[in-house]
Amino acid sequence: MSRAARLLDLIQIFRRSRHPVTAAGLAHSLGVSERTIYRDILTLNAQGADIRGEAGLGYVLGSGFTVPPLMFTDGEIEAVVLGLRWVTKLGDDRLGLDAADALAKITDVLPPDLRARIDDAPLLAAARETERARAAGLTLLREAMRAERKLAIVYIDSSGQRSKRQIWPLVIGFFKDAEVLAAWCEMRQAFRHFRLDRIIGITATSEALPRRRRRLLAEWRQAEGIVHH
Structure with a gap:
């Protein structure tokens, strides 16, 4: 795993966690040493992330930090596209329109190669009249x-x-x-x-x-x- 990919994964772990995460837990999740985690946190803080640590509890990420550019793996793209397409087809009219708008916004900020993968995503959602x-x-x-x-x-x-x-x-x-x-x-x-x-x-x-x-x-x-x- 490249360092850039590891930093993105580190941010995602913070976003998924509702409670402080220890350096040992982060190191185990990413397969690196605790010293590497400390360096990565310093790097992210230097880039504008608000990662706060408290002795005996762990680290938390403050709100309002995004990592540009917006990047997804192939699997993440398929999950996002399928979910939004499902809502577009099976939600009520207002929710369906919101899902279509959200997919358009995500598509608009992706690099061209990832944007093409959204169009080519292999999973579709279809509505039945009963639904x-x-x-x-x-x-x-x-x-x-x-x-x-x-x-x-x-x-x-x-x-x-x-x-x-x-x-x-x-x-x-x-x-x-x-x-x-x-x-x-x-x-x-x-x-x-x-x-x-x-x-x-x-x-x-x-x-x-x-x-x-x-x-x-x-x-x-x-x-x-x-x-x-």
């Missing part, structure tokens, strides 16, 4: 989650029973066979999961969530035993 139908309410759901507002829904459960619910929408999970909304259900007084294709009516309300969505998400993760990395 489009399930995604029909995504815009309203995303707006409610962003604004931290309650929603009123009409839901049909697996036994065909219809009910009206007042919910606090938290997060949407995209799975192979369905999209699922996790929310607090006022009727059940508990967290519940609603398949989007079984929500047959959605009405926005002006009622704010009683607690911040971030806090509710943490409570949901704890209730579900989900480890958040």
Whole structure:
């Protein structure tokens, strides 16, 4: 691995880490000595990175640092392109447009050889009508989650029973066979999961969530035993 590639990998490790990373841990991840890590950190700081170290804890990267030019490996290009193409095809209209804009911005700043690889990426995403139908309410759901507002829904459960619910929408999970909304259900007084294709009516309300969505998400993760990395 070249030193330039190692510096990029070092930055990526910092970006992925939610907690301080020790020099020993960095050295193990990159297959180099701790002395090399110390030199690399000095180099990155000289280039404008805000890498702070604290004895006994490790290093963290401050916000706002980018490494020009924007570079991707072949695998990273395929992952980014497939993900954005998938959202373009299967998301709601607004989210699809945002994904297309994001892909255009990424393409615009890449060097010509990498730009060509985006056009030639071997992975495609295609929409089926059933998936489009399930995604029909995504815009309203995303707006409610962003604004931290309650929603009123009409839901049909697996036994065909219809009910009206007042919910606090938290997060949407995209799975192979369905999209699922996790929310607090006022009727059940508990967290519940609603398949989007079984929500047959959605009405926005002006009622704010009683607690911040971030806090509710943490409570949901704890209730579900989900480890958040």
